[in-house]
Amino acid sequence: MPSKLKILHLDTGNFWRGGQQQVFLLARELKKAGLSQKLLSPASSPLAKKAEEEGLEHISWDAAGDLDLKAGMNLRKIIKAEKPSILHLHTARALGVASWSLWKYKKLPKIFTRRVNFPMKKGVPTRFKYSTADKIVAISLAIQNQLLEFGIEDSEQIYSCVDTEMFYPRSERKAGKIRIGMAGAIGLDDKDYITFVDTARILKDSGEDLIFEIAGAGRDKMILKKYIEDQGLSNRVIIRGFLEDMPAFFTSLDILLHTVHYEGLGTSILQAFSSGLPVVATSAGGIPEIVDDGRDGYLIPVRDPQAAADQLKILIDSPEKRERFAEAGREKVLNTFSTEVSTEKYLKIYESFT
Structure with a gap:
């Protein structure tokens, strides 16, 4: 140089x-x-x-x-x-x-x-x-x-x-409820947290006992908080706010659910892959370029909580598939991202x- x-x-x-x-x-x-x-x-x-x-x-x-x-x-x-x-x-x-x-x-x-x-x-x-x-x-x-x-x-x-040394898979998953998360600024015009919450409601109504977590803060936080309360999901959908230690957040999860209206590429998806997580994400913007549908994650239509719930259910019921998707995602970021x-x-x- x-x-x-x-x-x-x-x-x-x-x-x-x-x-x-x-x-x-x-x-x-x-x-x-x-x-x-x-x-x-x-x-x-x-x-x-x-x-x-x-x-x-x-x-x-x-x-x-x-x-x-x-x-x-x-x-x-x-x-x-x-x-x-x-x-x-x-x-x-x-x-x-x-x-x-x-x-x-x-x-x-x-x-x-x-x-x-x-x-x-x-x-x-x-x-x-x-x-x-x-x-x-x-x-x-x-x-x-x-x-x-x-x-x-x-x-x-x-x-x-993605920093693959910072975002690294944990050696083993903790026992207990499946934890599904999403990360990003809480602005409802681009990040579709409403679909995220609606997905949690659908799975709750079907009998699934899950924890949904959001890492992020932003101008629409109180609007989202009220929506969660109105859906009766305050004990199942948790807004954790802005987190300094994002690697710890990802390693606490079992699956990333990324629902957005717009997305240039999806940094949090790359971080999830690097952390050894399978991903369910909307087919918005550049996301289909990084999520290989059926290999390391599932792609769903925008604003379709039922489709999100259906794909999450497949991963929830199959620890083997979650592990296989996680390994494929980690390999991808190491080679390409x-x-x-x-x-x-x-x-x-x-x-x-x-």
Whole structure:
């Protein structure tokens, strides 16, 4: 790797979700490779804290929106002082600010990673913003196809990754009730926790004695909590909130049920596979690219709690199938979704600009 290469990573998230985890894992692996880099994110962000703990250089930078004038001015100052060779933008907001504020730095390569498959706005501002990126990376084929439909033909596809040493299968499962979980921010517009709860109700009504757990917090937590209470499931569906120790959460489960409306790829699915769990997940976004239906998990239609219950029942009744699916999922992440695989692909993109 040429010593002159210096990367600035920009992430505007003030939370710890899949995207921020991916930025952290990439930066950590690039540090191991000896790459010069710095992370830009809000001072109070979990990413800033993680960077400090890992010994990664961090610069405080925040943006309230694409047209945040103060953020644009601060970014120009940082670019002038740091003199990076590549700017890696990890959120659409970061790309939005960079798109207009760095007009004096047109020769500075800008890489943007798109991690969500929400519908793209087709107005002029969005088209201009995306046109300023020198390379766009999609974390799934579903997102890459979305970009193609938008009119962006030249993009790279690099899957998200998982830390397979951190997320590791436990040696043996504890006796007791089957525990089924889901992880992710509680926002009901994309994460379909209503279907998750409805699935729990269907299985309860059929006589199954199970525990359903949710690891996550968010704006719709109280709405979800009330829905759980209204269904009479308060002792069966437990919201555990934001958890620092996610590996422990996954190893406490027997099955991951991942019900969503939209999903760029599904970091929590990869973490579940790495932790030795079988998965039941909706066929949304990039999920069908990582769940091999009938081999390491089951795919179900969106908003179909009965289908979720039916597939869960198969796994509940068959410990052998759960074990077989778990082994297949773990093998998959080791071969395809490891941090080493992802980092090597990003390094090739960085090198293409030297």
